[in-house]
Amino acid sequence: MAPHPAPPLPLDGITVVTLEQAVAVPLASRQLADLGARVVKVERPDGGDFARAYDTAVAGTGAHFVWLNRGKESLAVDLKSAQGRALVRSLIDRSDVFLQNLAPGAAARLGFGSDDLRADHPELVTVDLSGYGSGGPFEHRKAYDMLIQAESGLISITGTPDDAVKTGIPTADIASGMYCAQAVLAALLRRYRTGEGASIEVSMLEATVEWMGHSLYTQMYTGAQPQRMGVSHVSIAPYDAYPTADGQILIGVQSDAGWAALTDVLHLPELRTDPRFDTNIHRVENRATCDAVVAEQTRRFTTADLDAKLADAGVPAAQIKQLSDVADHPQLAARDRWRTVGTEFAPVKALLPPATFRDAAAAMGDVPALGQHTAALLAELGYSAAQTAEYADARIVGVR
CATH class of the missing domain: 3.40.50.10540 (Crotonobetainyl-coa:carnitine coa-transferase; domain 1)
Structure with missing residues (x-):
């Protein structure tokens, strides 16, 4: 046929x-x-x-x-x-x-x-x-x-x-x-x-x-100009680039369940219920402290090792690729x-x-x-x- x-x-x-x-x-x-x-x-x-x-x-x-x-x-x-x-x-x-x-x-x-x-x-x-x-x-x-x-x-x-x-x-x-x-x-x-x-x-x-999008609506209905945050996020924490033993990694926790998973990977289970960090609202209110605690632990891992552990745990994370890396990205290949x-x-x-x-x-x-x-x-x-x-x-x- x-x-x-x-x-x-x-x-x-x-x-x-x-x-x-x-x-x-x-x-x-x-x-x-x-x-x-x-x-x-x-x-x-x-x-x-x-x-x-x-x-x-x-x-x-x-x-x-x-x-x-x-x-x-x-x-x-x-x-x-x-x-x-x-x-x-x-x-x-x-x-x-x-x-x-x-x-x-x-x-x-x-x-x-x-x-x-x-x-x-x-x-x-x-x-x-x-x-x-x-x-x-x-x-x-x-x-x-x-x-x-x-x-x-x-x-x-x-x-x-x-x-x-x-x-x-x-x-x-x-x-x-x-x-x-x-x-x-x-x-x-x-x-x-x-x-x-x-x-x-x-x-x-x-x-x-x-x-x-949301930045414009935030300004129109609150009167507040959204801050410039680099790679961070005005309404989510932890959400930033964090140091590793050989570089840095991006981590973006968008839910309290994600925070719980991150604390497990970083061997900090006690932070799961810490009143400073137990909800996203509290983590944003205490952003500087939250970021410092996360950074203290991430720098104990190599970038590749931490990236793999976070992926296995379902925690959103990514390595910051250079364009030479993107051209050879394993997913595209x-x-x-x-x-x-x-x-x-x-x-x-x-x-x-x-x-x-x-x-x-x-x-x-x-x-x-x-x-x-x-x-x-x-x-x-x-x-x-x-x-x-x-x-x-x-x-x-x-x-x-």
């Missing part, structure tokens, strides 16, 4: 056109590409997405670009020219989804405003992603990840009591990119039922403020989470998307060189080889 063919990926047959740069929309469109969508990335012929040139860390290609742009087709075209704009409009006319994160108003000035596109194609799904959203006093402000982290209050609660810091990853970009991809999937599902597309707006500020994708200069490792479909493998396509697919896309639109060469000579398109 012949084996059953593998089911198609969820977005097979969906075409996405993007005017994207940096992180937020490229992250969204890469997720769609991993799910099987065809993603055409429109870039400037003179350098393309500026994230290409952030560095040359990954075999000659920028690390941000490799992370965010696998599985896409690169069309290099000058949108300042009428011919270039017409070419891209022809692509959008044939697509299901259009995404953009140009400066506010720029897409509309080029003729790619959501209202105009959907007037001709009501079934089209469009997403405009910006720093602050349309309208309001901040509409036209510059919006980079660090700036949004500051405006959203994220920096105010991140760091130590002495120093506020931004997060080590582009949190605002990632948050808005995730909401962008989620909204596209919801809109496509609705279109499947009704035939109607959608005009969607995503604000980096609003995405990041949503992620502020055991679950076979790494794949190889092509880039302009060399094959590189890429992590599988976190959401795993049991019956279909993620697309995981190559990272495109600038303009790599221009000629093929023009041919698909009906342009002859001579027309493509003419456009290239006039620098309307860039062809590799």
